[in-house]
Amino acid sequence: MNNKLGKRQVNIVGHPGTGKTTKLGELVYNYVKDNPEDYGERVLGANFSRSAAHALKKSLGSHGMNMGDFKHFRTIHSLAAKVLDLKNVEQFVQPSDCLSFFNEYRIQYEGKNRTIDDIDLYGYVGEPVSIARGNQILGYFQYLKKVFIRDEEITRQIRSHGNSARFKDLGKMSSSFLLSLYYGWENYKRDRGMMDYDDMLQEIVINECPFMDEIEFATVDECQDLSPLQIEVLKIWFQDTEIVYMAGDSMQCLYFFNGSDPNLAYKLDNDDRILLTKSHRVPEIPWGYAKEFAHRNNTYTVDEVKPADKEGDVVWISKERAYDILREEKTDAYVLFRDNASVFKFADECLKRGIYHNGLGRIKSAFDDQFFVWQHNVIAKLFNGIELAYEEVRSIITRIPALEYLKRGVKTDFDKRRGKYWGIGTNQRTLSMEDTHALFYSLFKEKCGSVNELKDIIADPNVMLGNGKRGARKKEFLLSLTSAGAPIMNIKSSIGTYHAAKGRESDNVILFDYLLPKSANMYEENCICFTGLTRTENVDYIVPVTGYDGCGILETVLVG
Structure with missing residues (x-):
């Protein structure tokens, strides 16, 4: 087998904001224009995550192409499931199977609900490493595979x-x-006819399972994130493919714990290379700082890339100043940390200060749930004398036990007769504040006539706002609201990890500096910092490490 993908492999080097997905879209469009027959079966787009696949489809849509015609624009794992004809959830390992297996050995395992949809959305990054030893063991096995x-x-x-x-x-x-x-885990899966998600890829490699259609033209996006196993799968599928375009950026390789190698794809033989030389996102000053980390990894193609046509800035700030920036109503900002624990701690502190935010990637905030935002707004608007919208009222009414608190037929009306109270076909029918408040309270029996009485109802254990701890925290938050709380109209800030921000952009980015982990892989840490600094379209704010001896990596490299 050739040491490259397809008969002809072309590498596309696309640093942040240079439009590599747009370039891939142009290449697909031009190929289809010249080869219009049955292109939906002959063109394949392999991606690390569903978000990357959607970005490519969006690029093709800008050329007026019907994305429904493309059968094979998916993640590698999703394509593998099609090749092996795996369709049912029962064919895949579930958290309950992991728990059952490790319980036999009295080893703790924290159940994680992973599905093929999760992998499509975020890319497969292995078993989350936690304190639980069972998770560590399974993560180790998956990494080796x-x-x-x-x-x-x-x-x-x-x-x-x-x-x-x-x-x-x-x-x-x-x-x-x-x-x-x-051996026990492999036998457990085999005896039950189950696969873990990388078992699919292993089977394809070992049995050399070809792709179900003859692929003539293929693209691979985010190739720097691919593991050796994924590369071997693509080699098999693309043996007879006429041309394969591999797009990526070695400086944005963040999934080292997934077995990714930033240079793995680029070590394959290639027939040509395209370097995209203009960033349309990253301003001049942030780009200059980011290049410092690229140079530390001996990556000098960044020197050939011109930044966006604006100056931007990099500003060092205190943690308190970070809170102030997030309070500003017009601020569109990401807040990034090296680890999940720091994200959760900062997010909790924001809520205590009345600063609302969304989550990034796998980390979810209560405010990512539109239903919860509506529930919050009902209480805030009742407190502040603001008209209520239909969907906001519905979000509360459908969670309240009907027999105990609501008048006869109210819950059914909100489920099946949407126009009865707020108008047909709209959730924003214009009614005065007095009308909507009076109408809302009229839906209840005699037990609700004020905001505090509504909160007493919400406090009822039979009122469920979600499952487990997440639902309990949502309820606790709603019950803590006072007249000082304003309705949520548009949350502009998001909190997450450097890893979760990859592939995204924001007007401003607040980067929390961090101390290097023990036995840090400096190539990896340089990639993480490079990726964080290049998410901005305007200003990078950096919060230095305090309370410890020594400086964080950003301060060490950028200030000295």
Whole structure:
């Protein structure tokens, strides 16, 4: 098999904001224009995540193309499921299976609900590494499968504790015990006819399963994030493909824990290279700072890229100033941290200060839930004398036990007769504040005639605003609202990790500097900082590390 993808491989180097997805869209469009017959079956777009696939489809849509015609624009895992004809959730390992397996060994495992849709949306980044030892073990096994692929090499690595440093205290476990767990887990899945998501890719490589259609033209986006296992799958699928375009940026490789190698795709033989040389996003000053991290990784193609036609800025601020920026109503900002724990801590502090925010990537905020925003707005508007909208009222009414609190037929009316109270075909029928407030209270029996009485109803354990701790926290937050709380019209700030911000952009970015992890891979850390600094369209704000000896990596590199 050739050491490249397809008969002809062309690499596209696209640093932040240079439009690599737009370029891929142009290439697909031009190919289809010249080869209009059955292109939906002959063109394939392989992506690390569904968001990347959607971005490419959006680019094609700008050329007037019907995206329904393209059968094979998906993530690699989703394409693999099609190749192996895996359609039912029962064919995949579930959290309950992991719990059952590790319980036999009295090993703690924290259940994580992962589905093929999750993987399509975010890309497959392996088992989340947590304190629970079962998660660490499973994450280790999955990492080895991504990197070493075949069982003989995987077991050799386990025998020598190879590549276990990322998985906390696995080094304290004997290699023979880890090996018995690996064999036991593989047998558990095999006996039940189940696969984990990377098992699909392993089977395709071992059995050399071809793609179901003959592909003549293919694109691969975010190629720097691919694992060795994914690369081998694409080699098999594209053996006879006439041309494959590989687009990526080695400086935006963040999934090292997934087995990604920033240079893996670029080590393949290629027939041509396209370097995109104009960033349409990153301003001059932030780009200059970001280049410092690229140079530390010996990546000098950034020097050939011109920044966006604006100056921008990089400003050092205090944590308190960060809160002030987020309070400004017109601020469109991302707030980025190195780890999830710091995200959750800062997010909780924001809520205490009345600063509302969305989440990024896998990290979700209550305010990402539109239903919860409507529920919040009912209470805030009742407090502040503002008209209520239909969907806002419905979000509360449909959560309240009807027999106990509502007049006869009210809940049914909101479910099936949408126009009865607020008008037909609209959720914003113009009514005065007095009309909507009186109408809202009239839906209840005698037990509700004020905001505080509504909050007493919401406090009822039978009023469910969501499952488990998340639902309890939503209820606790609603019950804490006072007349000082304003309705939520448009939340502009989002909080998450540097990793979650990849592929996104914001007017301003607040970067919390961080101390390097133990045994840090400096190539990886440089990529993380580069990616964070290049999310901005205007200003990067940097919050330095305080309360510890030493400086964070951003301060060390950029200030010295």
